[in-house]
Amino acid sequence: MNDELSTAQWVSRRMQVLDPDEVWHPKTAAALAKLRWRDSKRRTWRRGWVWSFATTAACAAVLLGVPAPAKCAIAGVGCKGLAPAVAASAGSHAIANYKESGSPTAPVTIEIFSDYECPACAHFFTNVFPQFEDEYVKTGKVRVVHRDFPLSQHPYSRLAARYANAAGQLGHYNDVVMQLFSHQPEWAATGNVDAAVAQVLPPATMQQVRAMVEKDPKLDDTVMSDLAIVAKEQLNQTPTIVFVYKGNRRKVTGPPTLAILKSFISEMLAQ
Numbered sequence: 244m245n246d247e248l249s250t251a252q253w254v255s256r257r258m259q260v261l262d263p264d265e266v267w268h269p270k271t272a273a274a275l276a277k278l279r280w281r282d283s284k285r286r287t288w289r290r291g292w293v294w295s296f297a298t299t300a301a302c303a304a305v306l307l308g309v310p311a312p313a314k315c316a317i318a319g320v321g322c323k324g325l326a327p328a329v330a331a332s333a334g335s336h337a338i339a340n341y342k343e344s345g346s347p348t349a350p351v352t353i354e355i356f357s358d359y360e361c362p363a364c365a366h367f368f369t370n371v372f373p374q375f376e377d378e379y380v381k382t383g384k385v386r387v388v389h390r391d392f393p394l395s396q397h398p399y400s401r402l403a404a405r406y407a408n409a410a411g412q413l414g415h416y417n418d419v420v421m422q423l424f425s426h427q428p429e430w431a432a433t434g435n436v437d438a439a440v441a442q443v444l445p446p447a448t449m450q451q452v453r454a455m456v457e458k459d460p461k462l463d464d465t466v467m468s469d470l471a472i473v474a475k476e477q478l479n480q481t482p483t484i485v486f487v488y489k490g491n492r493r494k495v496t497g498p499p500t501l502a503i504l505k506s507f508i509s510e511m512l513a514q
Contacts (some may be wrong), residue, residue, distance in 0.1 A: 338411060338412055338413075338414055338416075341408075341411030341412060341414070341416040342388060342389040342390075342408075342411065342416065342465065343386065343387065343388050343389075344376075344380055344386070344417070345379075345380040345381075345383070345385055345386035345387050346383040346386060347386060348383075349380075349383055349384055349385050349386040350384070350488065350511075350512060351384065351385045351386070351487070351488050351508055351511055351512065352385070352386045352387075352388060352486075352487040352488075353385060353386075353387055353388070353484055353485065353486055353487070353504075354387075354388045354390050354472075354484070354485040354487065355367075355387065355388070355389055355390060355482060355483075355484055356390040356391075356392040356469070356472075356473065356478055356481060356482060356483040356484070356485070357389070357390070357391070357392060357481050357482045358391075358392050358393050358394045358397055358400045358481040358482075359393070359397075359399075359400045359403035359404060359407070359423045359424065359427070360393075360394070360397035360398075360399060360400040360403070360427065360431050361394065361397070361400075361481040362427070363481065363482060363497065364424065364481050364482045364498070365424040365425070365427045366498050367499070368420070368421065368424040368425075369421070369424055369425050371498065371499070371500060371501050371504070374501055375501055375504055379504075379508065384508070385508065389416075389420070390469040390472065390473075391404045391408075391465065391469045391470070392469060392470070392473055392478065392481050392483070393466065394481060397431075398434065399430070399431060399434045399436060401463075401466065402434070402436050402456075403423050403430070403436050404463075404466050405455075405456045405462050405463065405466075406419060406423070406436050406437070406440045406452060406456055407419045407420055407423060408462055408463075408465060408466070409451075409452040409455040409456050409459070409462055410440065410444065410448075410452050412455070413448055413451060413452065415443070415444055415448065418443045418444070419440055419443060419444070422439060422440060422442065422443045423436070423439060423440070426439045426442075437453065440452065476492075476494070478494070480496045480497065482496075482497070482498055483495070483496050484499060484504075486507055486508070486511060488511040488512075488514070489514070493507070493511075495507065
């Protein structure tokens with residue numbers, strides 16, 4: 244009984260300590276605003292998830308409907324099992340006659356046998372050929388065929404030819420040819436052909452070129468074909484220029500001047 248009384252007295256004293264004026268009132272406006280904010284955030288997250296799922300599904304459906312080379316080019320999917328050259332240049336069309344320039348109906352054709360490490364070839368391509376190209380090739384008077392003639396004493400010329408030919412299949416032959424000849428002293432001293440070529444190609448194209456240089460077994464086909472002509476015609480110097488007119492072939496060795504080229508062409512056309 245005494246325990247119950249003392250407990251009641253303790254409770255009574257504690258209740259008297261409380262301030263009767265402190266009455267709690269719920270903050271309904273703030274609570275409603277917070278609830279609405281949480282609901283909006285939840286709806287935004289749900290819409291984003293649905294959109295992401297729909298986009299992924301659509302992309303997957305598109306990839307299922309395209310050929311393997313296109314998948315490789317678009318998303319890097321399906322490259323395994325493709326031939327190295329196909330995987331490297333997927334989505335692009337290889338250019339078969341990238342070593343040729345000028346009108347195919349031009350009356351005169353010149354075949355330029357050159358070596359990318361040959362200083363005389365570099366002089367010809369950087370100092371003579373640009374003006375000759377403007378006056379004769381772009382005007383339809385002369386057709387030009389580039390021929391690879393890598394000399395055995397030049398350790399990096401064949402590698403340079405591989406880079407140029409790989410770029411040629413992707414539509415960048417002339418850019419790489421002029422880059423290699425104009426920057427010959429730098430890369431010929433170190434063998435870093437890759438760095439020189441990378442300066443004139445877009446990064447994505449450069450990746451394709453590297454893959455082809457490393458793995459494409461057919462990249463040297465045109466080089467071997469050109470060397471077969473070298474052997475047949477017993478050529479032994481670079482540059483060598485062969486003038487072709489009406490079935491006749493006439494060769495000029497050493498780096499010709501623009502005046503010599505003009506003289507030969509005028510003589511042929513006068514026949």
